Each structure stands twice: as structure tokens, then as C-alpha cells.
Amino acid sequence: MLFVENLFKVLKKNKVNFFSGVPDSILKNFSLYLEKKKLKNIVAANEGSAVSIGIGSFLEKKKISCVYLQNSGLGNAVNPLASIAHKDVYSIPLILLIGWRGAPKTKDEPQHLVKGRITTKILKLLKIRYCQINTDKDLKKFDKLIMDCKKKNLIVAGLIKDKSLFFKNELKKKINKKKFINQRDFFENFLNLISKNSKIITSTGYTSRGLMKLRNINSNSYKGRDFYMIGGMGHTAMVSLGVSIFSKKKVYCIDGDGSLLMHMGSMHRFAINGNKNLKHVLLNNDCHNSVGGQKTQAMTIDFKKLSLSLGYKKYFKIKSKKDLRNILKQFIKSKGPSFLEVLTDVNMDKNLPRPTDLIKIKNRFYK
């Protein structure tokens, strides 16, 4: 039997059939399996929300949830874990399934190394009992932990660091065939039209990697200076606000929809506290494309009403390639804080680069 099936066998045996979480690359096949089997699953805006949904489900139905997350999202989760669910507070049982990026002795990207190093320390500080799940055999330990969680109303966790555990069960997501804008077309036109000394801050995952790829191909012919914010998902808008307050240059925040939704309250501050040099671009592909394409349902949001009611001065939308240049020009000319929604497809270039020299990226952005 495949690993993923054995994992679900353990969860089913313990009557765990409700899930909430934020997708992660290691757990990609776990969340796609939830979709395939049509299990009850809420893709939460952030990991704190995922934990809170699990807390609520227990309060109403004594239903123990499985909350899945990447360890980078443990920071978001700590508040409800420590202040609501902890056994010294309301003692609400929860099962955490954590994708452990940057685990000691594994090779990973720089933004994952610190969190990877302290993941088990955070769990220990929170008195959350955990086990590592490296093979099918480890599922026995996980099973025992879950039984304890049920008996004693505890939070427990299983840590998975090796995504190859799921490889035999690689699930493919159906590609959205709608003819929206390709991310690369957007960036090519954008970099061509902006003024030379513009500042660009891009969100985690493919947004940063896609922009970096173009810079690598053609470093001289494009304008602007980039900060690839490959960690701290969801904070792109507020980092951009901070930059813009102390800059006379035009500052562009380029967000993915998963990133924007993660801390959406930031939009309000962006609109209220931002100056006219600050602009917000949303590359809306309706999903977490970088980690498997799980739906965010961001295309159900009326960003025009939302952004204008929050205080953005203007809203623009690009739906097709024929509008791309024209609307981009209007957006670039507009007085901020303004908002541009670009409907993008999920087709990405192969072999996108991964930013590794982060200090160099920071220093180049300064200059």
C-alpha cells in the first residue's frame, strides 16, 4: 500500500476526517489526496486560521481535526496554539501534520534554515508531543500519539521532512485551460514600462522566482530593482509599505493571491498609510501554484469593491493579453495607492531559479 494510503488509514482508524491547513510543498500530495477523495477540507488563509478552524470543530462536535502546515507557518499558528488550544488553557485536542523544511542535516533553501533548526524546539516549548514520520513504520508512533491526543485532550504533531515519501503517489493537478495572462508576459511588459529606478517587492514562491528568471536572462534591458521576498509569506504588502514611506521612488508590491489572502488586513493599512508612490499588483491565478495548485478561491472576490472600499485610490484589472500593455500604462501612471488585478494562468517556465544569495539581493536593492 502507498504511504499516503497508510497515513490516511491511521487517521481514519482514529475517526479523523476533518482537515484544515495551508498547502506546503512536502505535503503537496497529501492535500491533493484530500481533494481526490473529496474529504472535508478547508484551505485556510493562514496557519493560525487553520488551527482555529480545528479548535472550533472540537468545540461544537468534539471533532478532532488534522491541521496540516509547513513549519514556516508555525509562527502564524503559535498564537492560537499557545493561547487557546494549549493544555494549560482550554486543552483542545488537535493533530498537526507538519512539512518540515530546512530540517537539520538536509539541504534546503536559505529562508527555511532557521525555522527548520528551531521547529522541534518550538514544539517542545509549547509542550506539543511529536514524532518524525520518515517511513511507513513510523506511522505506528503517530497512531499512538493520536490515541493519546484523544484520551488526554492534547495537541500532537507528526513531522515529515522527506517529500519522496509521497513520490509513488505523485498526483497531478488539472491545468486551468482558461486563456488568462501568462506570468512571464506580465513581467516582460511590466519591466519594460516602469521607470528605471522603480522598486519591486515580490511575494513567496513562483512570483519571485519568475521575476528572477527574467532578470537572469536579460539583466540589462529591463528596468527597476527587485527584492525577492521568498520567506515571510503574506507580508509582501507591509514590507512594500515600509519601503515606500522612506522612498521617493515608485514602489511596486507584486503579490500572489495566496500571499495576499494570508494577511489580508494589510490591504487596509496599505491603502490608508501608503503614499502616491505605492502600488499593489495581484497576480491572481486562483491557487497556490507554487506548491501544487490548491485552490484559494480568490477569483470569487470582487477586488474592485474590496480595494476601493479599503481606500485604494484606483482599481485596474487585466483579463486578457490584448489589454495588457494599455492597462499597465494607466496603472503605472496612476497616483497610488492603486491596485491592479491581473488574471494569470498557471503555466510556468521550467527550471525557475531559486534565490540563494539573499544578502546580495538585499544589498543590490539598497543601491
Ligand SMILES: Cc1ncc(C[n+]2csc(CCOP(=O)(O)OP(=O)(O)O)c2C)c(N)n1
Ligand atoms: C507561512 C507560510 N505558509 C506556507 C508556505 C508554503 N508556500 C510557499 S509558496 C506558497 C503558495 C503561494 O501562493 P500564491 O501567493 O497564490 O502564489 P503562486 O504560488 O500561485 O504563484 C505556499 C503556500 C510558506 N512559504 N510560508
